[in-house]
Amino acid sequence: EAARTPVYPLFIAFTYLLSGYRNWFIILSQCFLDALVALLIFSSALILIKNVHFSFLTGLLYSIHPHQALYTTQILSEILFTLLIAFFLVLFIVFLKRKLKVFIALSGIFLGIAILTRPIAFYFFIPILFIIFLELKRKTKLILQSCLIFLFSFLIVLTPWYMRNYITYRRVFLSTIGNWNIGYYNAAFVTSFKEKISLREAQSVIEQQVKRRYGISDEDYVYATDNPEICGEIASYGFEIIRENLGTYVFLHSAGFLHTFIPIEYAFLYKIFSSKGVSQAREADPVTKKALSSILRGKFISSIKTVFDERFRKFPFWFSIIWFSFVLFQLFIYFFAIWGLKYFFKNSRIIFLLFLMTILYFLLIPGPVGDSRFRVPVEPVIILLAGVGIYSMRKTEKGRKE
Numbered sequence: 001e002a003a004r005t006p007v008y009p010l011f012i013a014f015t016y017l018l019s020g021y022r023n024w025f026i027i028l029s030q031c032f033l034d035a036l037v038a039l040l041i042f043s044s045a046l047i048l049i050k051n052v053h054f055s056f057l058t059g060l061l062y063s064i065h066p067h068q069a070l071y072t073t074q075i076l077s078e079i080l081f082t083l084l085i086a087f088f089l090v091l092f093i094v095f096l097k098r099k100l101k102v103f104i105a106l107s108g109i110f111l112g113i114a115i116l117t118r119p120i121a122f123y124f125f126i127p128i129l130f131i132i133f134l135e136l137k138r139k140t141k142l143i144l145q146s147c148l149i150f151l152f153s154f155l156i157v158l159t160p161w162y163m164r165n166y167i168t169y170r171r172v173f174l175s176t177i178g179n180w181n182i183g184y185y186n187a188a189f190v191t192s193f194k195e196k197i198s199l200r201e202a203q204s205v206i207e208q209q210v211k212r213r214y215g216i217s218d219e220d221y222v223y224a225t226d227n228p229e230i231c232g233e234i235a236s237y238g239f240e241i242i243r244e245n246l247g248t249y250v251f252l253h254s255a256g257f258l259h260t261f262i263p264i265e266y267a268f269l270y271k272i273f274s275s276k277g278v279s280q281a282r283e284a285d286p287v288t289k290k291a292l293s294s295i296l297r298g299k300f301i302s303s304i305k306t307v308f309d310e311r312f313r314k315f316p317f318w319f320s321i322i323w324f325s326f327v328l329f330q331l332f333i334y335f336f337a338i339w340g341l342k343y344f345f346k347n348s349r350i351i352f353l354l355f356l357m358t359i360l361y362f363l364l365i366p367g368p369v370g371d372s373r374f375r376v377p378v379e380p381v382i383i384l385l386a387g388v389g390i391y392s393m394r395k396t397e398k399g400r401k402e
Helices: 007-019 023-050 052-063 066-070 078-096 103-115 121-134 141-170 177-195 200-216 218-222 228-244 246-259 266-273 277-282 287-296 299-311 317-347 349-364 372-401
Strands: none
Touching: 007 023, 007 078, 007 299, 023 052, 023 066, 023 078, 023 372, 052 372, 066 078, 066 266, 066 372, 078 103, 078 121, 078 349, 078 372, 103 121, 121 141, 121 349, 177 200, 177 246, 177 299, 200 218, 200 228, 228 246, 246 299, 246 349, 266 317, 277 317, 317 349, 317 372
């Protein structure tokens, strides 16, 4: 399709080839990939703090992390994408430590494959170039060589897909999903908030407006994501709505960013744990985001009451206990991740910037659509920071005793 980049569909095709069209084999393969992520986190921690015990603890924290484990059970690109980003970060960290050009080339290749898994990673090369510039300052020749090698490496991976799209659609583009999301989600959130209607109703309004303005038939709109011209028109209309309501959009974008830090979505968890989960939890999906928006407007009491009524009264007590235990685990991770950021701020500003910019990039990009699902690719970074934070705290306490 024009909307879907090829790597995850190829991964599914390969698992079907091996298993004979068995979906459980996709899940099993993703469990294996997620185990590799844990090994990469261990390796990264070992490179950065050179302590086997705390590096092992960091990998172990990822291995038992419920949020990541649950996403291995979904036929979604998250786990494969997370593995590729983790490979990229390990290789890039080695480059920062050793300045060997082969590692900057390999990191570019893995970033290219990650982009062909989820296009959201496309602009990630910009903060990476900034990091290279800061690390190699005053070494103009090495900066130029490293940047060119990095750019060439990831662009050469993307080139066949760009060529395929040009041959198929006579347009040069990576994916139509970005343009589709601008109108169908980002602008729809603004319309939903402004008109006080549901997201689905807002999407229907935008659909009708786009059809009317650009003369698109119902039949053509059904296949809009496979038509780069129509997706461009949807994005154009979406940007118009966003520009006219910029203050509202900034507010909703901020709420979406904060929402990505929600430990785990209640509804998503219930869909997995309960046989009645899909039908019952679907009604509860928007509650957390609405409550967060209300909190940002200063309506604390009504927000807490809404969450309590929609979550704890509508769902079984046993499930609330499970959800609360997951929340406590994530808060534990967040607490020590802040300590980890403090450690790198004091000891390695470049690594501090790399991790901070990685988290901010992937959690800011989704905007109003922001959800804990979008935290999956950066959860390894957050957990790595948590492991380093525990190491830092332990080291500080040991220093005081001595």
